Amino acid sequence: MNTILAREQLSESVFKIRVEAPHIASERKPGQFVIVQLDTDFGERIPLTIADANADEGWIMLIFQAVGKTTHLLAEMEIGDTIANLLGPLGQPTHIEKLGRVVCVGGGIGVAPLHPIAKGMKEAGNEVITIIGARSQDLIILEDEMKAIADAFICCTDDGSYGRKALVTEPLKELCEADPKPDLVVAIGPPIMMKFCAETTRPYEVPTVVSLNTIMIDGTGMCGGCRVTVGGETKFVCVDGPEFDGHAVDFDNMMQRLGAYKVQEDHDHEKCHLEIAAQKVEA
Amino acid sequence: MDLDYDQISKEAQEALDAVLGREEPLKPRDRMAIPAQPMPAQPSGVRVGNMDEVALGYTEAQARVEAMRCLQCKNAPCIDGCPVRIDIPAFVIACADGDFQKAIDIIKANSLLPAICGRVCPQEVQCQIDCTVGRALKDVEKSVSIGRLERYVADLERAQGKAHAPAVKAETGKKVAVIGSGPASITVAADVRREGHAVTVFEAFHKPGGVMMYGIPEFRLPKDIVQGEIDTLREMGVEIQTNFVVGRTRRLQDLLEKDGYDAVFVGTGAGLPKFMSIPGENLVGVYSANEYLTRVNLMRAFDKENADTPVLPSRRTAVLGGGNVAMDAARCAVRMGAAEVHLVYRRTEKEMPARIEEIAHAKEEGVIFHTLENGISFRGGDDGRVHTMECLRYELGEPDDSGRRRPVPIKGSEFLMDVDCVIVAIGNDSNPLIKQTTPAIETNRWGNILVDDTGKTTMDAVYAGGDIVLGAATVILAMGEGRRAAASINALLG
Ligand SMILES: Cc1cc2nc3c(=O)[nH]c(=O)nc-3n(C[C@H](O)[C@H](O)[C@H](O)COP(=O)(O)OP(=O)(O)OC[C@H]3O[C@@H](n4cnc5c(N)ncnc54)[C@H](O)[C@@H]3O)c2cc1C
Ligand code: FES
Numbered sequence: 001m002n003t004i005l006a007r008e009q010l011s012e013s014v015f016k017i018r019v020e021a022p023h024i025a026s027e028r029k030p031g032q033f034v035i036v037q038l039d040t041d042f043g044e045r046i047p048l049t050i051a052d053a054n055a056d057e058g059w060i061m062l063i064f065q066a067v068g069k070t071t072h073l074l075a076e077m078e079i080g081d082t083i084a085n086l087l088g089p090l091g092q093p094t095h096i097e098k099l100g101r102v103v104c105v106g107g108g109i110g111v112a113p114l115h116p117i118a119k120g121m122k123e124a125g126n127e128v129i130t131i132i133g134a135r136s137q138d139l140i141i142l143e144d145e146m147k148a149i150a151d152a153f154i155c156c157t158d159d160g161s162y163g164r165k166a167l168v169t170e171p172l173k174e175l176c177e178a179d180p181k182p183d184l185v186v187a188i189g190p191p192i193m194m195k196f197c198a199e200t201t202r203p204y205e206v207p208t209v210v211s212l213n214t215i216m217i218d219g220t221g222m223c224g225g226c227r228v229t230v231g232g233e234t235k236f237v238c239v240d241g242p243e244f245d246g247h248a249v250d251f252d253n254m255m256q257r258l259g260a261y262k263v264q265e266d267h268d269h270e271k272c273h274l275e276i277a278a279q280k281v282e283a
Numbered sequence: 284m285d286l287d288y289d290q291i292s293k294e295a296q297e298a299l300d301a302v303l304g305r306e307e308p309l310k311p312r313d314r315m316a317i318p319a320q321p322m323p324a325q326p327s328g329v330r331v332g333n334m335d336e337v338a339l340g341y342t343e344a345q346a347r348v349e350a351m352r353c354l355q356c357k358n359a360p361c362i363d364g365c366p367v368r369i370d371i372p373a374f375v376i377a378c379a380d381g382d383f384q385k386a387i388d389i390i391k392a393n394s395l396l397p398a399i400c401g402r403v404c405p406q407e408v409q410c411q412i413d414c415t416v417g418r419a420l421k422d423v424e425k426s427v428s429i430g431r432l433e434r435y436v437a438d439l440e441r442a443q444g445k446a447h448a449p450a451v452k453a454e455t456g457k458k459v460a461v462i463g464s465g466p467a468s469i470t471v472a473a474d475v476r477r478e479g480h481a482v483t484v485f486e487a488f489h490k491p492g493g494v495m496m497y498g499i500p501e502f503r504l505p506k507d508i509v510q511g512e513i514d515t516l517r518e519m520g521v522e523i524q525t526n527f528v529v530g531r532t533r534r535l536q537d538l539l540e541k542d543g544y545d546a547v548f549v550g551t552g553a554g555l556p557k558f559m560s561i562p563g564e565n566l567v568g569v570y571s572a573n574e575y576l577t578r579v580n581l582m583r584a585f586d587k588e589n590a591d592t593p594v595l596p597s598r599r600t601a602v603l604g605g606g607n608v609a610m611d612a613a614r615c616a617v618r619m620g621a622a623e624v625h626l627v628y629r630r631t632e633k634e635m636p637a638r639i640e641e642i643a644h645a646k647e648e649g650v651i652f653h654t655l656e657n658g659i660s661f662r663g664g665d666d667g668r669v670h671t672m673e674c675l676r677y678e679l680g681e682p683d684d685s686g687r688r689r690p691v692p693i694k695g696s697e698f699l700m701d702v703d704c705v706i707v708a709i710g711n712d713s714n715p716l717i718k719q720t721t722p723a724i725e726t727n728r729w730g731n732i733l734v735d736d737t738g739k740t741t742m743d744a745v746y747a748g749g750d751i752v753l754g755a756a757t758v759i760l761a762m763g764e765g766r767r768a769a770a771s772i773n774a775l776l777g
Contacts, residue, residue, distance in 0.1 A: 023527075023533055027532060037489055041583065042583055042589045042590045042591055043591055044582070044591035045582075045592075069591055084489075085489040085525070087489075087527075087532075088531065088532065089531060089532070090528070090531060217574065217577055217578065218487065218488065220487050220528055220531075220714070220716065221554070221555060221714065222554040222556070222573055222577075222714065223571060223573045223577050224556045224558065224570075224571040224573065224574055225571075225574040227558075227565055228565070229565050234560070234565060239716075253565055253566075253667060256566075256666065256667025256668075257565070257567055257667070260568075260595060261593055261595070264593040
């Protein structure tokens, strides 16, 4: 179980793996995620969105950026290795329906969870416009896949190394001002990007869905560690989300909670880098 | 007060020798005169620096001497107090005789988890509450220590390698799914497997054991004891699938309709943390007790060198609540290095639902108790971390539905408390996932699954028990419910 069947490096720090997980593959729907833990005794449990799945062949696909200890170790794993603990599918599936014009905004690694949603929206008969953005060209992922779905496609980089030199909010604002204005915006990416996408669409009253990736432990509603404030109420991202009304999410609180363990995480991450380096020297 | 281990065991040995040297048999008056045996424990100054078990267990002499205090009452009020009706006088007299194997065999006829129950059962409100000895001495703490004796004989059997997995009858070809792996589920798995039915346990977490694994800390219930019970199930041929959340990984109906299970037991517990819906509750540094305890115990935050899942370092931690969960959280916070741990409770100590022993241990470990107070809001800094808790003082009014006197806020009594970590331990509701994904299962308005007196839910071939039925309760009640449901499942499968 949970054997890695295929592995591909998409950019310097972004990886794509296909993992054997027949139950999850047959039950999952777009928007849902899994919890991954590599060491049963001491490892952290982290949520990763299911980027794609094949029920007949019994696998799911995960796309992740090596940013913390677990994702780094995962990036080091090879075909044939197994993931010790894989739980899912978790969370509420994306609500997909025909609305008209849907703008899908993906930032960095957020393009991975966005892809199945954009695909679903297209299949439901919507006009899909995608905007993807990254800091620089080498961090752009799934460009071809997104292009293939989209009726219109816009790519931005912060440094102008590829596509438009702009933040994703720029073209988003233009689309909000255009006629017809979007019926829905789906924005997935770093919290700060989602926050500003929501701010951009707010004056135009364009419904905006965001997908939150908070710290989680169980992923089943048992601990409340993933909680966020939405419209003044407490919600658990793992069971009530991960998608919420971007105009109601308290992003500042969410980002503070996300950064709560930064000092400890950096320490672990640093240690993990040293260990990986040491192993490479030994090998 | 810290007692000296050597002193305790020496005195017990002398008491035992004195009794054994007597010509005359013990009369009730002699038995009543035997001093109640204290539980040897790690000194408080030492134990706050480790996660090891606090109570060290009786010595052999202590076990025998304590057992000799039992009057062997004909009406045995202790049995009436035991949720699974262990033949307590019989096992206690076997202890007094030094026939510990007989003692454990008697317990095991009714209880599946004696090493666990001996440690975590609230004996002072169950078997020991009406003990004649305690009544006569007008102090429930002077009742015969039935729980400590239970623990002694269970530990002894395990240490001697004599704890064997129960025999399993020939395979019947029937299959039973057990959801969750807490005490209710462990009991069902063992009792159903004994009859020769195949059993699969599905557990959402990466380790089985339920609250006993993720919630109750190591210093009160060592995890290798829980693991031992899981290993026994595996030895019996029970299959345990971790990382499997029924309702998501697979729906309950599919287990019955597509996967060929003949019956299902739901033992998913009361795992939904309650919050107070007060301002600032989502600040950094405010935890539910579930999260805090899971981080410390299951994810091993106490092992700072090795664990990836930390808790925030804290100088002043406040714990809100007065139950076992609150005590466990407070005592964990002490061990995680908080300089001050404050326990804040709305009523008085008398109304605290926590076990007396836990309250005493918490105090010994330096937890500062604030009664008739409660937090009403939290404030944080620019970094979003909590730094202040606004509190209110209370007085006790009329008794409420639960029979406890209702706390009434005192107007204008607001005051501020400087804290950098808050643990909310005000209770848990039922986990709603099974209900949400299985419409045929009915629940009451608190989300507890409704069952009849055989443990059957409103759905055919589906049974339930433990906290998901009772609301947050106890290990022994979960086990009792498991026994009942298992008997019904075995009857159903014939
Ligand atoms: C901190 C703390 C201290 C306590 N102290 C004491 C004490 O001293 N004495 C005492 O007697 N009792 C104590 N209790 C209460 C006692 O632990 C519980 O009453 C008992 O564990 C309930 O057992 P259970 O079998 O119903 O479920 P639980 O032990 O709650 O186990 C339920 C299991 O089901 C799993 N699960 C839930 N949903 C699903 C799903 N959909 N699919 C798969 N798995 C699922 C959960 O992950 C969990 O592992 C304490 C509880 C806590 C939280
Ligand atoms: S991760 Fe624990 S409740 Fe969501």
